[in-house]
Amino acid sequence: MYNGPETFGEIVAYRAKTRPNERFVRFESGDLTYQEFHQKGNKLANLVMSLGLDKVDTCAVMLPNSPEFLITWLGLARLGVVEVPINVAFRGDLLVYILNKAECQALVISAQWVDRLNEISAQLEYLRDVIVVGDEPQIKSNRFTWYSFEKLLSEASDECVESQMKPNDPSLILFTSGTTGPSKGVVLTHRANFSVAKTACEVMEYHPEDRLFTVFPLFHVNARYTTILVALLVGCDVVMHNRFSASKFWDICRMEKITAFNFMGSMLTILMKQKESAQDADHLVRKAYGAPTPQEIYEDFQTRFHVQISEVYGSTELGTVAANPAANFRKGACGKIRPIFEVEIHDENGFPCPVGKNGEIVVRPKKPGIMFTDYYGNSEATVKSWQNLWFHTGDTGRFDKDGYLYFIDRKKDVVRRRGENISSYEIERVMNDHPKVLEAAIIGVPSELSEEEVLAVVILKEGETVAPEELLEFCQTRMAHFAIPRYIRYVTELPRTPSQRVEKYKLRSEGITSDTWDRERVGYQVKR
Known part of the structure; x- marks a missing residue:
């Protein structure tokens, strides 16, 4: 039974003291030891503090699996700044919604996705500081103050930040898939995160000789709480x-x-x-x-x-x-x-x-x-x-x-595809914005790989025709690649309740019909 520290900063400091030079994580780009993680986390905390962020402020993170992501997680946790991790496939309206809803004042983002931020800059209400990991972009919105992650980190002090964090303090906001409305930001504390990790340790009977792969x-x-935090415990x-x-x-x-x-x-x-x-x-x-x-x-x-x-x-x-x-x-x-x-x-x-x-x-x-x-x-x-x-x-x-x-x-109106929870509401919102679409209903249908694939049942406006490929092209720049429908079926009406809600259980029972278009069958490629 684990009885050690119960905040992320404390457990990292403990491991850095007891196993400083041992490898903690091996990324495809290289290794990170416990001591390196601890010291760079201090640097990141001092860096963020210099930007004026304080306890319970929110900072978004949009990075691939990398040392920079872990270091950012640790630095924010030590300060008490609430992290808002963002799916790296998000763009457009959903990215705007999350950054505004969580009132994010800062964002740590990979250089490869800066163009998505520039596209939506005018719609962002709170964001002021953008910290870029990788080469500094050539085109930058003048609405934000831009920083280089590498430059700031090299100049920051590695002095330990004492933020007096407690287990019940908020750690992060994770946005779940919306069902009957927009995505909701789930506020989790350090104690809640540790509870998940401790359960995984008990169920799997992990020990120090294990090596975990994710x-x-x-x-x-x-990855956060049933792999990374588990390894720390x-x-x-x-x-x-x-x-x-x-x-x-x-x-x-x-x-x-x-x-x-x-x-x-x-x-x-x-x-x-x-x-x-x-x-x-x-x-x-x-x-x-x-x-x-x-x-x-x-x-x-x-x-x-x-x-x-x-x-x-x-x-x-x-x-x-x-x-x-x-x-x-x-x-x-x-x-x-x-x-x-x-x-x-x-x-x-x-x-x-x-x-x-x-x-x-x-x-x-x-x-x-x-x-x-x-x-x-x-x-x-x-x-x-x-x-x-x-x-x-x-x-x-x-x-x-x-x-x-x-x-x-x-009961929730979510499609589960290859490990991702996909909001039907978010896809419908995009497809309904197409000028030729009257209404779209999104359901999940069984996949040959287990879980589900996305089927869009679409009513076009009177007198309109549109190729399925055109609808998918419309979706490509407005949603994550994994949410792009695989199947499209055109209908003239949708089954409804007396209160005019779409009876999706009837659509699910019909499933993939003979007139359903399949992008994989015709070789249509979704862009990542």
């Missing part, structure tokens, strides 16, 4: 890449002597689709942690690769609610409820369902500070998420007689 981005909970090290490569995955694991990795979405399915090899089990990996686990390949994956799978259930707001450890894994279930939470299944009237009956999964904590505090700047959504003293997940599920939780479906 291909997930640092703007996600997964147990004193092991991490190998971090920017992308998942199925063809190179096991070679990387062999070369780096990986013992455990995290998975999400279709990753296990894609690995199983690779050509079988005599070397499939020739590696040191013995553990994998994530969700969901495709039932149809569960046994075959473990047999082929000699890797034990542990699965969890949770959310950005809650952390990890249920765990299905490899030692007593129940196929098809999410696992049993963690001792720090209380969970019930409620019917549409808010009453508990009997064992075996489907209903909404509702949750509340047994310890203070282990889940989100609120949706930033959105008290209405915060209050709405809590009803009858329970947090309503929007997910449907059931319990079996042994207390195992089963996830059934999402």
Whole structure:
């Protein structure tokens, strides 16, 4: 049981003192030791302080997996400046929305995405300072003060910043996918982050000799708190890449002597689709942690690769609610409820369902500070998420007689594609802005790789015609590449309730029809 420091700055300082010259993270560009991380985090804190940012101010971060991202995370955490990590695929309206909603005064951004910032500069209400990692851009909006990350860091002091951080202080704002409205900014404390990491350590029984591998981005909970923070808690090290490569995955694991990795979405399915090899089990990996686990390949994956799978259930707001450890894994279930939470299944009237009956999964904590505090700047959504003293997940599920939780479906209108939660609302908003589109409804349809693909059901304005490719070209500059619909289907009307809400369950039941256009079938390429 972990009983050490409970703020990010303190745990890094502790590891730097006990294991200063040992490697902490290996990036594709090089290694970072505990001591280097600690010292550069101090530099970043002093740098940010010199710009006038203080405790509870907000600073956005839009970087790939890199030492600069980790250093920024640490520096902001030491000052108490609240970090707002941004998906590096975001652009246009959604990028404007997040920077304004979170009231970000500063942004640390990779030079490769500065053009996206220039495009929206006139719409940003709070941003004043932009710190660029990499070559300074030639074209810069005069609305901001621009800085070079490398230059500022080289000039900054590495004197330790004493910010008197407490475990219940806010750490970051993570924006979830919007469902019936815009994305919500989930405010998480250091204690909530540590709760996620401690659960992962317990479920996986990690120890200092482990070496963790992740291909997930640092703007996600997964890489941050079930890999990086986990490594700090147990004193092991991490190998971090920017992308998942199925063809190179096991070679990387062999070369780096990986013992455990995290998975999400279709990753296990894609690995199983690779050509079988005599070397499939020739590696040191013995553990994998994530969700969901495709039932149809569960046994075959473990047999082929000699890797034990542990699965969890949770959310950005809650952390990890249920765990299905490899030692007593129940196929098809999410696992049993963690001792720090209380969970019930409620019917549409808010009453508990009997064992075996489907209903909404509702949750509340047994310890203070282990889940989100609120949706930033959105008290209405915060209050709405809590009803009858329970947090309503929007997910449907059931319990079996042994207390195992089963996830059934999402009440939320979110499409889950290859590890990404995609907001139907955000895609509809963009597509409805096309001059020839009357209305679009976005749903998820089953993918051959597990999880879902995006299907746009579109009504055109009277007398208009538009090629599917034209609609996708319209989307390309306005949304993340992974949100671009794979399927487009034209209809003359959408099924509706008496209150005129689109009955998406009917569209889902129809699924991919004979008149549905498939961009992969015609070879259309989405630009990244």
